[in-house]
Amino acid sequence: MDTTPRGNRLHIAIFGRRNAGKSSLINALTNQDIAVVSNVPGTTTDPVYKAMEILPVGPVVIIDTAGIDDTGDLGQLRVQRSMEVLNKADMVLLVMDSGAGLTEFEQDITNRCRDKKLPVVVVINKIDATPITPEELAEYKEKLGSEPVAVSALTKAGIGELKIALVKAAPPSWDEQSIVGDLLNPGDLAVLVVPIDLAAPKGRLILPQVQTIRDILDHDAMAYVVKERELKECISTLNKKPKIVITDSQAFLKADADTPPDVLLTSFSILFARYKGDLETLVAGAKAIETLKPGDKVLIAEACTHHRMEDDIGTVKIPRWLRQIVGGELEFHWSNGHRFPQELSEYKLVVHCGSCMINRREMLSRIMQVQQAGVPIVNYGVCIAYVQGILRRALSPFPMIQGILDDEE
Amino acid sequence: MDTTPRGNRLHIAIFGRRNAGKSSLINALTNQDIAVVSNVPGTTTDPVYKAMEILPVGPVVIIDTAGIDDTGDLGQLRVQRSMEVLNKADMVLLVMDSGAGLTEFEQDITNRCRDKKLPVVVVINKIDATPITPEELAEYKEKLGSEPVAVSALTKAGIGELKIALVKAAPPSWDEQSIVGDLLNPGDLAVLVVPIDLAAPKGRLILPQVQTIRDILDHDAMAYVVKERELKECISTLNKKPKIVITDSQAFLKADADTPPDVLLTSFSILFARYKGDLETLVAGAKAIETLKPGDKVLIAEACTHHRMEDDIGTVKIPRWLRQIVGGELEFHWSNGHRFPQELSEYKLVVHCGSCMINRREMLSRIMQVQQAGVPIVNYGVCIAYVQGILRRALSPFPMIQGILDDEE
Structure with missing residues (x-):
């Protein structure tokens, strides 16, 4: 996944008052110890951009902001820089401490996000220390305009629900994963093996095949479409090797036999398991x-x-x-x-x-x-x-x- | 059109009592003098299969039957042979003489066709000699179960309406015209030039492009799909010439420049003007x-x-x-x-x-x-x-x- 262009990654900005537990929440989401976790208030200073993987959400960039409820001159500068982060984020994860309750800060961030039409997921952290009541949840939901997710970064309670909430709130563009285009360079050639049998729709191709051709063209590559019986003939018409052969699963063995061993081979099913x-x-x-x-x-x-x-x-x-x-x-x-x-x-x-x-x-x-x-x-x-x-x-x-x-x- | 395989042609069997004017009707439909026209009853003896063109219906095979109301031994044989024709026809043109009126013969043929689920178009010929009244038309329609077309093969009155009736009554399979496959031999290569611009549907191809790919595969040929910018690169990857390049009209000039002069070049629009x-x-x-x-x-x-x-x-x-x-x-x-x-x-x-x-x-x-x-x-x-x-x-x-x-x- 290291080859995923950074520009395609979902950018998630994490906001929260000092010691709401932003860094430990990142660790809980990624199962990594990348952020510095400390219980000294204000440890995290400047916004940090970190490409990482939240399985199975996929590749993301987490933008970890400074604790922006700081006061004083340095605090004001931090607030300004943190707000600039909103312009670079695809969505916002707003972390609050269940023991500290809802403050003006959370209201302010959700209002700013609403103005910018940025999706927000509110997380109530540290429920291991201070359990949250249904009444409080209902109150927060009404005040914030969305249902908060209660978690404990420490015990990992609720982390699964949080991932689901992230996926559901992600902006529409986040669905735009390429089918095979990210494996191709401009000018590359992909051979598509498309058996025509009784299951094929009359006079058409099935949608995954059409989508794959389109994805190849969108990436300035070329699509050579053949039935499995013509694959050998197709390869013989080429004076350069295709980058990849993509076959319907039912023709896999035939395609495997007729594809040079140094050419990548996969199936529409595998590509769509990844795409979908x-x-x-x-x-x-x-x-x-x-x-x-x-x-x-x-x-x-x-x-x-x-x-x-x-x-x-x-x-x-x-x-x-x-x-x-x-x-x-x-x-x-x-x-x-x-x-x-x-x-x-x-x-x-x-x-x-x-x-x-x-x-x-x-x-x-x-x-x-x-x-x-x-x-x-x-x-x-x-x-x-x-x-x-x-x-x-x-x-x-x-x-x-x-x-x-x-x-x- | 001489290369149209005979198997794909619409087979129209023409039935009619002696001297209903079957042969002259064929001439009127085709503007040719192929059938022998004679006013001696029974000139046409054996069923004759003749491939011809009825514009703009397209290539057809007319099966001209003997006058099957003949009596006697020879007549019985003729009836039998004529009935065998029904098994080879896609539809039936039943010709009657407006002066002779509706007889058991026409009822018999339409019943046989109904049993075989063969479409029938009934033609009332010779309206130049005996005009047909609206009452007679209504009576025939009720007795035959379909509206007859009144024509004069002599003056050509009603021939246009007859062609429309033939097209409307033709069996569903008759619509199955190939898009480009009839220009290709198995193993041939067709290059498709598909610009991707704002008008292209998101993540898809437009239907005519998909149908063309499918038609190529259905004819055991191969489809190489590229954007117009990659056409030159595509040709350079090939060690054999494509049989044809098919381009979106908007990329025609670019495609023309990048297609070798001895390769056929056309557009999806032209193919679909023919197909549709x-x-x-x-x-x-x-x-x-x-x-x-x-x-x-x-x-x-x-x-x-x-x-x-x-x-x-x-x-x-x-x-x-x-x-x-x-x-x-x-x-x-x-x-x-x-x-x-x-x-x-x-x-x-x-x-x-x-x-x-x-x-x-x-x-x-x-x-x-x-x-x-x-x-x-x-x-x-x-x-x-x-x-x-x-x-x-x-x-x-x-x-x-x-x-x-x-x-x-």
């Missing part, structure tokens, strides 16, 4: 299939309620494959549409559809919800690639994520 | 722009009523271009949606939209309606190519139609 969710988490979820035991409960979740495009994949094929791997019966539950179960901890695995009917934001919310319950999650595309034994090769453009498959548990 | 209508008629319509004079009435017809995708092309750009060519004011009328004017003879030219919202059948009906009024018709794509001076080059895949531009009036 969090590839790293989903690959880890695939690896968890190995740990399933007979009798375990597995949730199969589909986001659409209408006629299922993916046929009997969720009802027949995936259950059969998983049973074969486990070597025994599993207890499958199914969910459909927007009714995603609240209670997830009973499951040993969640298998989610490709989420073509929901956006990245909603899929990430679901992934986080499942993770909070301590349950691995995989999607159809990654699951199928795993059970077919092609996941490793299909991850060739993502060597860091490929490495997950080799990790010892 | 009748390219030959529309090119002849473009040539008619030269004959416009100041004060002439021009109808600009758009098929959609909702937000116009084509922006101000019909309301501003095309009127301006035509005024410039004419060197004076023109009287423009506009029509929208399904309300296509019945009275067309006042116009010197009809300029129709690209008909993305109506199907080929409806567009052909409109073309024929305009032709019957003796008015030239062009569509937006062909018109724009003409005024921009690129029509000749864009017709390079269709040399016969290109020739229309050279014809003396």
Whole structure:
């Protein structure tokens, strides 16, 4: 993820009065010890820009501001500099100490954000020390115009809910993740392998294929579209190597055979698992299939309620494959549409559809919800690639994520 | 059109009692003297399969049957052979003599067609000799279950209406015209030039581009999709020449400059004028722009009523271009949606939209309606190519139609 251009990262400015716990909250979100945590008021002085990863939200830049309730000349300068930060932020995380309560400062920041149309997530920290009452929560919500999230950076209580709140509040532009364009340089050539079978819509291409072509063109690269039978012919017409071959999963083995070994190869499913969710988490979820035991409960979740495009994949094929791997019966539950179960901890695995009917934001919310319950999650595309034994090769453009498959548990 | 595979042609079986005028009707439809016309009963003996062109319906196979009301042994054999024809036909043209009236024979044929779910168009011929009354028409309609078309093959009265009736009754599969696939052999390479500008839908391609890619794949050929800026780079990556370059009209001049002169070049607009209508008629319509004079009435017809995708092309750009060519004011009328004017003879030219919202059948009906009024018709794509001076080059895949531009009036 180090190659993510900084300009594409979600910029989150963290505001809060001195010792509201901003730095320890950053640590809790990132599982890193980057910020200096101290209980001496005012330790954090200048705004610090730090690129980091909040899984599974993705790459972000955290802008850690000085404690801006400082008084005096130096304090005034700090306030001014902190306010300049608002012009560089995509959204604001406003941290308050549950013991200190709501002050003019929080009102001031939320008003400024409203003027600038910046999304704000208010966090009530330190609930380990001072629990928050429902009455206080209701009062804060009314005064601030949004529901605060109660957390403890120390015990990590509520951190999962906070990540979900961040994803839900993120500005619309944050959804604009590229499908494959970030892997391509201008002038690069991507070959797309598109089988035409009975499942293909009459006279059209399926949307993920169209979106991938468009994404390639948007990045000043070139898209060579062929059926699997013509892939060999296509490669032979070229006097330069394609940068990547992207195939429909069902033609993967044929595409693998006809793609030169030094050319990246992946599938539309893998690209869309990344585009629509969090590839790293989903690959880890695939690896968890190995740990399933007979009798375990597995949730199969589909986001659409209408006629299922993916046929009997969720009802027949995936259950059969998983049973074969486990070597025994599993207890499958199914969910459909927007009714995603609240209670997830009973499951040993969640298998989610490709989420073509929901956006990245909603899929990430679901992934986080499942993770909070301590349950691995995989999607159809990654699951199928795993059970077919092609996941490793299909991850060739993502060597860091490929490495997950080799990790010892 | 001689390269149209016979299997794709609409097969029209013509039935009728002896001397109903089947052969002369075929001549009237095709403007050719192929069938032997004779007033000796029973001249036509065996079913004759003849590939021909009914403009603007397109390439057809006319199956001319023996007069199947013959009696006796030889007659019985003929009846049997004629019935076998029904199994090879896509639709039936049932011809009756207005002087002879409706008989059991016509009832029998229409019943057989209903059993086989074959569309039938009933033609009442020879209305020059025996005019048909509205009462008779209503009676025939009730007995046959469809409205007959009254014509005279001799005077050609009603032949235009008959062509429209044929198009409207043709089976659904008849709409399946290929976009570019009939110009390609398996393994051929087509380069698609797709500019990405503000008009392009976010994250997608426009439907004609997607349909073209799909059509190429359906014909076992390969599609190389690039923006206009990458066309030169694209050609340089190839060690074989593409068969054809297809460009968005707005990038035509750039595409022309970057396409080797011995490679076919056309635009999506030209391909869709052919796919959605009748390219030959529309090119002849473009040539008619030269004959416009100041004060002439021009109808600009758009098929959609909702937000116009084509922006101000019909309301501003095309009127301006035509005024410039004419060197004076023109009287423009506009029509929208399904309300296509019945009275067309006042116009010197009809300029129709690209008909993305109506199907080929409806567009052909409109073309024929305009032709019957003796008015030239062009569509937006062909018109724009003409005024921009690129029509000749864009017709390079269709040399016969290109020739229309050279014809003396």
